[in-house]
Amino acid sequence: EAGVAQSPRYKIIEKRQSVAFWCNPISGHATLYWYQQILGQGPKLLIQFQNNGVVDDSQLPKDRFSAERLKGVDSTLKIQPAKLEDSAVYLCASSLTGLAGGRYEQYFGPGTRLTVT
């Protein structure tokens, strides 16, 4: 079974530039998550999709971050304009379902390491 795919793996940009990350979840997984992981900390949820609808985006800095999941499959996360404090690893994860209760295993991709200079 193919895992969660993310691209690019690494990105270096200057502050105030824009950047986009792409995620392809495991086939059949209805729920998709974007996390931000700052060095030395655990992942922090940015946004959660159920199919192509947003379940929770309360921790997404909406003045500069946006995310979409068209057709309920692939997703993109965009930052515009980037700030120095956005330097982090951006992780995408998927699960069969996040709203039905019971076992709730998230499968994570390798992440995109963003450096803002």
Add this chain to the structure above:
Amino acid sequence: LAKTTQPISMDSYEGQEVNITCSHNNIATNDYITWYQQFPSQGPRFIIQGYKTKVTNEVASLFIPADRKSSTLSLPRVSLSDTAVYYCLVGDMGGSARQLTFGSGTQLTVLP
């Protein structure tokens, strides 16, 4: 949101059993306890999940006392490749993942 407390770091030697305890005093009735493992430059990987008593799979065991205010992840006979950060998450599996706070985790270092 259920807050979790784990040791920042632990050291062990190859072949030993490692127990990592997580405290979650305000766990709610509907909350499950889930553990993830993360290697450098990789995303977290699910290890085990439980609600009460004991759960065992091919890689670990999870012990949960009757009051559910803590849980212990047990890794039998660790090897160097078990060196990683281990996260304890507590939350209602039927809601937003925002409540599944990863925290800073426990850095386990296995020594030869």
